[in-house]
Amino acid sequence: MHIGIDVGGTNTDAVLMEGTSVLASVKRSTSADVTSGIVAAIESLRADRPFEGSDIAAVMIGTTHFINALVQARNLAPTAALRLGLPATRALPPLIDWPGELRQAISARTYLAHGGYEFDGRPISPLDADELRRHAADMAANGIRSVAISSVFSPVNHDLELTAADIVREELGDGAAISLSHEIGRIGLLERENATVINAALRELAVEIVDGLSSAVRAQGIAAPIFLSQNDGTLMDEEFVRRYPVATFASGPTNSMRGAAATSGLVDCAVVDVGGTTADIGLLVNGFPRETSTEVTVAGVRTNFRMPDVLSLGIGGGSHVHEATREVGPTSVGYRLTAEALVFGGSTLTATDIAVAAGRVDIGDADRVRHIDRGFALSVIDRIAERVAEAVDRMRTSAAPIPVVAVGGGSILLPDVLPIFGEVQRPDNYAVANAIGASIAQVGGEIDKVVAVDPGRRDAILDDVRQEAVDKAIAAGATPKSVQIVDFDEVPLPYLPGNATRVRAKAVGDLDMSR
Template structure:
């Protein structure tokens, strides 16, 4: 059996899964320190369905810790960004177009150095060790504790990034953490560099958060291996999470979508996940979230690492309702819903209160919303349904019918039919779909490279790319016999010489728990 946990801004959900069957499910308020909420959720699971610690094969957690830290610009490590590319790329240095408060929060410092490659692997200029040593002296004097290294076309050839890390590490010592762009982002220098800088700024926080999550699970007596959810709905182990915290940013929406696929039996559909603070809308394709194909803005910064194509709006169970129901959200009481909503004895009118007043949900003390008029309740619920339907329409890529599945505890705010979209699928255990998605997550491997394909070599190059993605999934912990290619793109790049073609392949397989040490 597995335990899946999802830590949201309002609630912490936990499920006990026996294969794909939900054996127990609980929802608890997210605590201010987060870990307390996890311990309470695990205790509630034990009360609902007693289990032995030896029965649990693995614990999977989805968390919003890292994206929250970035958005709020807090607990970020002093970070230096070193780019290898001179004499090219000098016109747009690192941190260009970043929000100033975010750069200030991480005390960001930018350095340009010689190096980099062309798309076919040729060097732009040789690495200059003395130049890097001078940069290292300034980095040390500035107090930066984390370094992000990026190089032009490093996903094609990572050699110079690795050499630069070796030189800088020797100068700065073992206490400085390094993040390399070829391990994090895709083709596209600025966006890949930005993702690497964000990862570097979160490295110190990652260590404390991961250790805290492990402690909270251990405090419940569990000895099973612990995994965190990634942006694409697959898993990473604790060591990987310490190195690449940026990979957790969209784990909440992806877990909900993966859970929706299991609960509804639909592998191609739109998923509407209504939480306490926001509503996230995404599209499932063959059981996995459709990934964003272009740049993704994270806290106002352009990035290009793996992220699901999700649109979010400020509507949830804790959203404030004003103007006699005509205005819902975007502000929310968040995790304070259980104390501030009218039905829980508070004084704030929330979307949950409106759903209870309309008879759509039985939550808390229904008598405390008896004074609300049916007209105001209907108006607020119509506003919610219209806004959610509009987001679903924006996510469609064709006129073909697209089933819509509603999950999340806040989905009680939605009607049986969405305007213009037909009947809404609301499966059993919809309120904890996010935790279910975490519990059934698999392991992935991905490559994204530009190849120079000579005449007659296309089939060989494609086979090599597919095999590399499979090998990466197996190296990440997937059972070899279960790995398959779930996404493959081949895009010729006409403006580059040598019949250049960008190939992206993603392989997914089941977690090989027998290979994981307890």
């Protein structure tokens, strides 16, 4: 057996699984410290379906800890951004597009140094060790504890980043957390650099959170390995999370979409995940969330790490309902839903109250919403359906019919028939699809690089890239025989010499429990 947990802004969902079968499921309010909510969820699972700690083979968790810390600009480490690229790139220094509040929150220091490569591996300039030592000494003098190192075209050749990291570590000591851009983002200097700085700023918090999650699980007598879900629907172990916390940012919507695929049996569909705070709309392609092809803005910062293509609306079970306009959200009572909604004895009119008044669900005390006109409640439900249908229509890439699957506890807000798209499918266990998605997550590896495709060697070069992705998935813990390529892109770059081609390969396999 294994346990899947997903921590949302309003609810913490958990499932006890045996293979792909759900043995028990629970939904509990997310606690302010998050960790105690996870403990409560595991205890509730055990109460519903007793088990021993030794019965559990693995625990998979999706958490909002890290994205919340960045958005709220709190608990971030003093961070330096070191770029290798002089004499190029001087016009746009590191963090040039960051919000001032966020720069201040990480006590940002920026440095430019010689180094970097052209797309084909030719050096821009040699690395200057003395220059790097001077920069590192300044970092130490200013209390920097985490460093993000980015080199021009490091996804092509990352040797300089590794060398620079060794030099900086000598000056700052082994306690310094160093993040390297070739391990974080894709081609595109500023966006990759931004993602690396975000990762560096979260490194100290990652250690604290992982230790907290581990303690919470161990306190339940569970000694099984703990995994956290990534943005692309695959898993990472505790040590990986400590090094790459930025990879968890979109795990919530991703888990819901993967759970929708598992519970509905559909591999190509639109998924609408309605929680307590937001409704997230995405597309499943071959059973995995479609990834965005452009940069992603996180807390006002442009990045280019792996993220699902998700459109979020401020509509959820805890969303405020504005009586004058009949609009819902974007403000929400969040995890305080069971204290502030009318049906639970509170004084705030929420979307959940509207669902009860409209007869769509029977929870709480329905007598507390008898005063709400049923016609008004139905008109609010219709408005929600219109906004969700518009969002799904914006996400699809063709006019071809596409099935719509609704998951999440807040999906009670959606009608049985959605304008434009017809019947809405609600699979079994739809309310905890996000936890199911976390529990069935696989292990992946991705390669994104620019290669020179020599005439007559195209197939061999592309096969090498595919094999790199497969090897990366196996190294991450996938069962070798289960690994397969699930996504492959090949884009010629005519503006660069030497038959340059950008190649991206993604491999995915089942988690090897024996390891």
